[in-house]
Amino acid sequence: MANRRPPPRRRPAARHPARRTTQFRRRRSRRQQHRDNQLLLLGFAAAAGLALVWAVVSWLLVNWWALVIIGALAAVGGTVWVHRYRQQQVWDRVRQQALRYGLPQLDALHHRDFEYAIRDLMRRDGCTDARQIGGAGDNGADVLATDPLGRSWVIQVKHRRDGDRGSPVGTPDLQRVNGTARQLYGADIVLVVTNGRFSTRCAPLAQQLHMHLADRRTLATWAGGGRPLWELLPKIPPPRKGR
Numbered sequence: 001m002a003n004r005r006p007p008p009r010r011r012p013a014a015r016h017p018a019r020r021t022t023q024f025r026r027r028r029s030r031r032q033q034h035r036d037n038q039l040l041l042l043g044f045a046a047a048a049g050l051a052l053v054w055a056v057v058s059w060l061l062v063n064w065w066a067l068v069i070i071g072a073l074a075a076v077g078g079t080v081w082v083h084r085y086r087q088q089q090v091w092d093r094v095r096q097q098a099l100r101y102g103l104p105q106l107d108a109l110h111h112r113d114f115e116y117a118i119r120d121l122m123r124r125d126g127c128t129d130a131r132q133i134g135g136a137g138d139n140g141a142d143v144l145a146t147d148p149l150g151r152s153w154v155i156q157v158k159h160r161r162d163g164d165r166g167s168p169v170g171t172p173d174l175q176r177v178n179g180t181a182r183q184l185y186g187a188d189i190v191l192v193v194t195n196g197r198f199s200t201r202c203a204p205l206a207q208q209l210h211m212h213l214a215d216r217r218t219l220a221t222w223a224g225g226g227r228p229l230w231e232l233l234p235k236i237p238p239p240r241k242g243r
Contacts, residue, residue, distance in 0.1 A: 125228035140177035160196030
């Protein structure tokens with residue numbers, strides 16, 4: 001038998017280009033209609049808002065006495081708000097001035113809350129700009145403050161859960177804050193404060209680096225009394241000239 005050739009394969013019919021164009025135009029017309037509806041709604045809303053404003057202004061022009069009443073009420077409300085705000089500031093200053101901490105309270109704090117307690121004590125002593133900055137990337141500083149004489153303080157705070165029975169603060173902590181306090185923050189006074197104790201090598205190093213240390217005993221006197229910290233620390237430098 002002679003070999004028969006296989007029937008030719010039928011190619012799938014190509015989509016009609018006119019049908020594609022029609023579908024595209026329908027989708028485009030729907031999107032355009034949706035946008036037109038949105039613009040129409042916005043136009044109605046704007047017209048309604050303008051009409052409302054015009055009605056209110058027209059009514060107030062006729063009834064001018066309402067403006068007088070509204071102005072009087074606004075003045076009274078503003079006066080009451082200013083009075084309460086000033087009274088709140090007075091009470092805040094009174095509470096800050098009466099702020100006291102006992103060592104058991106400070107020992108029980110979380111280390112972050114201990115930093116806020118040091119900040120509040122600095123504010124009590126007149127450092128109105130005292131702020132807590134401890135955390136990641138603090139470069140060894142936990143509290144920054146400016147005292148009433150214009151001296152800039154950089155304070156590193158070390159909390160010990162067991163007080164003076166815990167591990168002592170060592171020289172690496174002093175070296176860390178000393179390396180950044182003056183260069184980055186322009187500190188006049190660099191202080192490390194703890195509710196625990198310092199190792200025996202800290203005091204000589206602090207003297208060489210012109211730093212100050214506040215241990216548990218100094219902290220108890222400062223937090224429990226009314227004297228500012230700079231009256232309890234020896235050899236506090238005087239304010240810079242021109243301040």
